[in-house]
Amino acid sequence: MSLTALVVDDEPIARRAIVRLLDADTEIEVLGECGDGGSAVEAIRNQSPDLVFLDIQMPAMTGLDVIAAIGAQRMPATVFVTAYEQYAVRAFEANAVDYLVKPFSRERFATTLQRAKSRLSAAGDAQARILQALESLRQRDEYLERIAVRVDEHVIFVAVDDIVWIKANRNTVQIHLADRVHELRETMAALAARLDPRRFARVHRSAIVNVQRVRTIHPWFNGHHVVTMDNGQQLRMSRYQHEAFLRLVGSRRED
Incomplete structure (x- = not known):
């Protein structure tokens, strides 16, 4: 056959x-x-x-x-x-x-x-x-609107719209907001699976960004780019993610 x-x-x-x-x-x-x-x-x-x-x-x-x-x-x-x-x-x-x-x-x-x-x-x-x-x-396609994170002895709820970007750190992730960072004991893969892919995009193996919080994208070298978020933080974007990311942003504007 x-x-x-x-x-x-x-x-x-x-x-x-x-x-x-x-x-x-x-x-x-x-x-x-x-x-x-x-x-x-x-x-x-x-x-x-x-x-x-x-x-x-x-x-x-x-x-x-x-x-x-x-x-x-x-x-x-x-x-x-x-x-x-x-x-x-x-x-x-x-x-x-x-x-x-x-x-x-x-x-x-x-x-x-x-x-x-x-x-x-x-x-x-x-x-x-x-x-x-x-x-x-x-x-089953229900995505998170809020994420529960532990701060000292309390649990607070972070709206996903307030997330600027997320960084992978072994078996935990760092959730970067505009003015603070929370650590969540969960893998990047597990968290990414519960985030709406129309709102969050991977720019690098260890970084996911909130598409709405991206301010600019500038060429760097060897096909890579630098993404500047609305809080001023800059992240490196893999050349393999650049084209797909632009299509994602374009599709959101059409919607």
């Missing part, structure tokens, strides 16, 4: 890892890779792959938005890829063709690929499963 595949992920390292594993399988032809939802929609429409490895949490246009744009009934068999195990994994287990949590092992990938092959060869209910997964995920 010969199958065609498309890899969609906003992280280049993750895309390359999946492509390398697919290239090692003589039954799979990789049609291409996409770094954002918009190009994924175009590639799926133009190339009609049999199988799509789709990152669920991308800036500007999420994996769910890609499915909605294509239409679940016309969507190829889909393997969801996510860095956030807490983000609707139950829905993936119940309904998706399969899912991968980054970082994943070679053995886990092989199991996922075999499941996808089996379902495609059986010409089964992949479309129905995607429809169910989409509905399940949308029902």
